[in-house]
Amino acid sequence: MSALTGYRRKSAGSLAWHIGAFVVLAVVLYPVLWVIGGSLKPSSQIIGSLDLIPTSPITKNYSRLTEGIADIPISTFFVNSLVLAVGSVVGVLISCSLAAYAFAKIKFAGRNALFAVMIGTLLLPYHVLLIPQYVLFQKLDLINTYTPLLLGKYLATDAFFVFLMMQFMRNLPKELDEAARLDGCGHLRTYWLIVLPLCRPALITSAIFTFINSWNDFLGPLIYLNEPSKYTVALGLKMFVDQDAVADYGGMIAMSLVALLPVLAFFMAFQRYLVDGMATSGLKG
Amino acid sequence: MTHIQDAAPERLGKSSGAQDGPGAPAVPAALKRRGRQENLAGFLFLSPWVVGLVVLTAGPMLVSLYLAFTDYNLFDSPKWIGLQNFTDMFGDPRWQKSVRVTLQYVAIGTPLKLLLALGVALLLNQNRRGQAFYRAAFYAPSLVGASVSIAIVWRALFADDAIVDRTQQLFGMQAGGWISNPDMKIYSLVLLTVWQFGAPMVIFLAGLKQVPGELYEAAEVDGAGTWRRFWNITLPMISPVLFFNLLLETIHSFQVFGSAYVLGSQGSSCGPADSVLVYTCYLYDQGFAGGRMGFASAMAWLLLITVGLVTAVLFWSQKRWVHYEEATR
Numbered sequence: 001m002s003a004l005t006g007y008r009r010k011s012a013g014s015l016a017w018h019i020g021a022f023v024v025l026a027v028v029l030y031p032v033l034w035v036i037g038g039s040l041k042p043s044s045q046i047i048g049s050l051d052l053i054p055t056s057p058i059t060k061n062y063s064r065l066t067e068g069i070a071d072i073p074i075s076t077f078f079v080n081s082l083v084l085a086v087g088s089v090v091g092v093l094i095s096c097s098l099a100a101y102a103f104a105k106i107k108f109a110g111r112n113a114l115f116a117v118m119i120g121t122l123l124l125p126y127h128v129l130l131i132p133q134y135v136l137f138q139k140l141d142l143i144n145t146y147t148p149l150l151l152g153k154y155l156a157t158d159a160f161f162v163f164l165m166m167q168f169m170r171n172l173p174k175e176l177d178e179a180a181r182l183d184g185c186g187h188l189r190t191y192w193l194i195v196l197p198l199c200r201p202a203l204i205t206s207a208i209f210t211f212i213n214s215w216n217d218f219l220g221p222l223i224y225l226n227e228p229s230k231y232t233v234a235l236g237l238k239m240f241v242d243q244d245a246v247a248d249y250g251g252m253i254a255m256s257l258v259a260l261l262p263v264l265a266f267f268m269a270f271q272r273y274l275v276d277g278m279a280t281s282g283l284k285g
Numbered sequence: 286m287t288h289i290q291d292a293a294p295e296r297l298g299k300s301s302g303a304q305d306g307p308g309a310p311a312v313p314a315a316l317k318r319r320g321r322q323e324n325l326a327g328f329l330f331l332s333p334w335v336v337g338l339v340v341l342t343a344g345p346m347l348v349s350l351y352l353a354f355t356d357y358n359l360f361d362s363p364k365w366i367g368l369q370n371f372t373d374m375f376g377d378p379r380w381q382k383s384v385r386v387t388l389q390y391v392a393i394g395t396p397l398k399l400l401l402a403l404g405v406a407l408l409l410n411q412n413r414r415g416q417a418f419y420r421a422a423f424y425a426p427s428l429v430g431a432s433v434s435i436a437i438v439w440r441a442l443f444a445d446d447a448i449v450d451r452t453q454q455l456f457g458m459q460a461g462g463w464i465s466n467p468d469m470k471i472y473s474l475v476l477l478t479v480w481q482f483g484a485p486m487v488i489f490l491a492g493l494k495q496v497p498g499e500l501y502e503a504a505e506v507d508g509a510g511t512w513r514r515f516w517n518i519t520l521p522m523i524s525p526v527l528f529f530n531l532l533l534e535t536i537h538s539f540q541v542f543g544s545a546y547v548l549g550s551q552g553s554s555c556g557p558a559d560s561v562l563v564y565t566c567y568l569y570d571q572g573f574a575g576g577r578m579g580f581a582s583a584m585a586w587l588l589l590i591t592v593g594l595v596t597a598v599l600f601w602s603q604k605r606w607v608h609y610e611e612a613t614r
Contacts, residue, residue: 017413024405025422028480032425034448035438047447099334108327109320118334121342125540125592127565128585131352131578132345138359155337162334187326216432218543223573234433238547241437249441256434263429271421274428275487 039257043250061254069240072228074255077236082262084149084221084232085214091153092161092210093203099156100165101191105177121159134223148224149217153210161206168202169195201273208270212263233259352582359578370583380584382559383567389471390563391538394478399530402482406489407519420490424483435477436547440464443473467560470549474561477544485530492526493519521608528607532599539592540565564588 038046040057065074102108103115137148156162172195180190196203221232228239237259241252267274328335353370355363374380409419429435443449445462463473500518509517520527542565549555555566562570564584572581 014413017408017411018415021408021413021415021419024408025419028423028426031435031438031442031480034442038441047441047444095333095337098330102327102330102334106323106327106330108324111327114331114335117338121338123536123592123596124342124346125536125585125588127540127568128349128589129342129345130568131572131582131585132348133341134573135348135352135359135578136340136345152337152341154333155341156334157337157341187330191330212428216429216543218431218433218546219569222546234543237433237437238550241547242550252437253441256437259434260429260432263432264425267421267425267428271424272417275421275424 035253035257039250039254041250043248046249046253061250062258064248064251065255065258069236070228070243072231072236074236074258076229077231077233080230081215081232081234084146085211085262087146087150088153088214089207089210091150092156092158092206095154095156096158096161096206097165097196097199097203098191099162100169101187101195103162104166104169105190105195106187118159118162121157122163130219130223137224143224144226144230145224146230149220158210161210164206165199165202168199172198204270204273208266208274212266215263349582349585352579353586354583355579356577357579357582358576363579366579370580371587373580374583374587379559379562380567383562383564386471386559386562387539387541387564390475390478390541391535393472394475395531395534395538397475398479398482398534399485399527401479402485402530403489403527405482406486406493407515409486409490410493420487424487427481427483430477430481431543433543433547436544439473439477439544439548464548465557467558470557470560474541474545474548474563477548478538478541485534488526488530489523492523496522524607525609528599528603532596535595535599536592539588539595542566542569 033052037052037054039061040059041054042058042060045054068074069077099118103111103118133148134143137143142148152158176194176198177190180194185193216234217232218234218238221235222238225231225235228236231239237255240255352363354365354367356366356369357363405423409416409423426435441447443463445465450462463469496519500522501514504514504518541563545561545563545566546554546569549557549561549566554570555562565588568581568584568588571577571584
């Protein structure tokens with residue numbers, strides 16, 4: 001086989017690969033493209049039409065969103081979601097990194113047993129805790145506040161992130177924290193000055209996943225919040241849909257897209273960390 | 286996990302080295318102090334986690350176990366009724382329906398999702414230009430898939446005479462609507478989970494990258510075709526990753542809630558005709574909408590036991606089909 005035909009075969013294979021990959025991608029992303037197009041069509045034309053690109057694009061669906069939902073401006077839902085998401089990120093970063101440091105770097109009595117318990121909580125279905133936690137927060141008169149949605153984040157109940165950060169800390173060179181100990185650093189200073197800065201990739205991955213999980217969370221807010229002015233974007237969206245039984249598809253779809261924006265923006269900015277973090281830790285989005 | 290267990294003998298070795306003298310069982314005071322300090326530090330660093338474990342995990346677990354044997358409506362004090370919640374459950378047609386729907390969702394959705402994930406991972410594993418782009422693009426649905434937005438969009442996509450229906454007609458298939466047809470609706474939910482194949486795909490891709498290229502070269506020299514190379518090299522080599530994905534996806538699938546709840550909300554949640562009444566949907570319905578906290582707790586414990594059993598069976602089965610390389614362990 002001459003070099004030329006070899007090259008030709010290779011480029012033909014490459015072309016076939018790109019066509020194949022592109023076709024699969026087109027099928028997978030079709031719903032997304034359809035939604036973007038749909039948000040610019042009048043409601044009556046959304047359901048029955050196969051066109052991706054609207055024939056005469058309109059912005060009415062978006063301008064309708066300024067009216068708000070049930071007298072509550074849409075920005076309220078966004079602020080609420082943002083408060084919860086940022087609050088969750090801060091909590092997870094502090095509490096999970098502390099626990100991870102203890103498991104990775106401190107040799108204390110009972111570590112193995114506690115570690116096994118921590119791994120066990122990874123597999124525990126959340127629904128077993130749902131009802132007693134609700135009863136607890138109800139007795140404490142904390143229903144319709146953000147405490148039930150945030151408390152767990154500050155108490156390191158997200159074992160996945162403890163595990164992720166711990167794996168990362170264990171792979172740091174031992175010499176670094178040993179040197180810090182010799183220089184007279186206690187654990188707190190070693191944690192803060194040496195280990196945390198080196199763990200930035202694990203912290204960023206955890207932060208992004210926490211933000212997105214919190215933003216997408218539906219069950220938590222559904223159970224704990226009952227006053228529309230405290231609703232998150234997810235609940236606001238649901239309310240919007242319920243209210244519009246007549247099927248204002250245009251408004252619904254525009255609102256859905258707007259609700260996805262923060263997640264998509266995060267994804268664009270950090271997709272490298274996210275996808276790599278996924279691969280190394282097996283973390284679920 | 287093994288690393289942590291390794292740590293103990295290492296510490297033993299150090300302390301015995303420090304007390305070389307003949308018959309000196311006492312640990313030197315300095316080391317003892319050091320050990321106490323370590324214990325204190327460990328406890329302090331772990332304290333948020335320990336509080337969370339007691340208050341938000343272990344305590345609630347015990348309470349929920351107790352509630353599972355009671356009649357409790359959140360306002361009156363719980364009344365012990367023994368196994369009645371469980372016997373009620375088995376005789377309840379809506380509960381039976383929720384079990385059927387969930388099993389359908391898990392049994393159809395999980396294999397399809399993993400198959401698609403593996404297929405795309407194999408496609409992307411060839412070193413071509415733009416791989417990073419494709420990888421990210423395929424992963425995107427996994428991130429947004431769990432949101433209310435996508436569930437709403439899904440309803441629009443699968444509505445009668447909407448885009449999916451019309452596309453089917455284009456290909457000459459009989460279209461009967463998905464969302465309003467109770468027999469078909471579950472498949473739109475299944476497709477929603479299959480659509481989020483990006484997460485297992487990325488894990489598969491990481492596994493595929495670890496397969497040594499020499500193995501393929503050797504097989505090619507021996508004249509093995511593409512299919513045989515896949516069957517005899519790729520599949521055994523990535524079986525640990527396949528196991529991991531299978532375990533994770535199965536456990537997750539059993540717990541699906543939000544998308545079913547939103548997709549199914551037309552008048553009643555998870556409808557019509559309970560067509561997407563997944564297990565957790567019925568749990569929510571009974572506990573939070575119906576005020577039967579005891580019954581819902583019993584349901585939750587049954588879910589816990591089921592997930593535990595499925596996990597155990599998967600772990601037991603892995604001896605037969607998961608291939609771990611001895612050299613690396």
